[in-house]
Amino acid sequence: MSDEPATEILEATYYILSEHGYADLTIQDIADEADTNNSTIYYHYDSKDQLFVALLDKLFEQFADRVNSPEGDTPREQLDTLLQILLTADADSDRNKFRTAMLELKAQAPYKPVLRERLTEFDKFLCEQLREILATGMATGEFSETIHPASVAEYLTATITGVHTRHAAINQSSDRLYTTMTRYIEEHLLADKQTEIE
């Protein structure tokens, strides 16, 4: 826990959101978890929605750090690093927590434009990272010149989103999908495609 009250409040919100969900979450629960009181929370955040916006901003910052400029000597390696970051680690409880909290917030988005706006930024950021890697790989000749980077990036973004939804909601392995997605990239996107599929 940080010694910044606002940070402690956000950490408590994140914890409760991922452990118990949005539906039963009250400001009092957050106050109890952060060892503070309701008025301190309202001093920092005007409303419950503002608290969730601040949480999403913080999660976005961390997500952007994690996903930005993935390691790798080539675009193919960078794409693989990115997919490893995003899809593996089923057993990592921090990832589980993140995916569950994000699913909770996504389920609020249809009724809360401020949350929808932030979640759209998340989505765009990921899509753009993928598109850039694909476009760079096309320029270097590593990815096939016949792919359409923006469409493939959106397709991968949709799949990653679905893997996270399935993992958080019904506990379906994301590691397995990482393997299938890697195979798809090898067969479908690389300039020098593999011809045989296991």
Next chain:
Amino acid sequence: MSDEPATEILEATYYILSEHGYADLTIQDIADEADTNNSTIYYHYDSKDQLFVALLDKLFEQFADRVNSPEGDTPREQLDTLLQILLTADADSDRNKFRTAMLELKAQAPYKPVLRERLTEFDKFLCEQLREILATGMATGEFSETIHPASVAEYLTATITGVHTRHAAINQSSDRLYTTMTRYIEEHLLADKQTEIE
């Protein structure tokens, strides 16, 4: 509205869930919407969770009807019909309603084993439909003999799930993804693959 009280209650629950979300939903809201009272609801359903289980069972029945044995003379055509059913119709308010309600229920699944169980059935049913079509198409020679039907079926299921999540949460077009997915199938799964990609 049906004249069966239990059905009316489920319809009211579905309506409120997709219009206002799970978080603020009370039995009183459902009673008001169904033009009945709390005790009638509790006469039919022991708890709020039981009501959602009954709703999921009903939605599953309708989903299975819609998705079962898709029309088409060949597996490729059947797959296309299925993807059209699942991915097009962004503007269809019934589809929007369904996707939003499902996202609400998925967000409850991490904390409610009975809901998770039902949602797992949905997922398995779709996966199995896709796997069967792919396997039949491999047997007839329409799909490439190098594909692995179970993995591809799960990959498509993850993507479809992601398309629905993105559509309900951040209003991203599912029609566009239908086009990309169709292209993926043509390039990647058919025995007689297209070589040029737009």
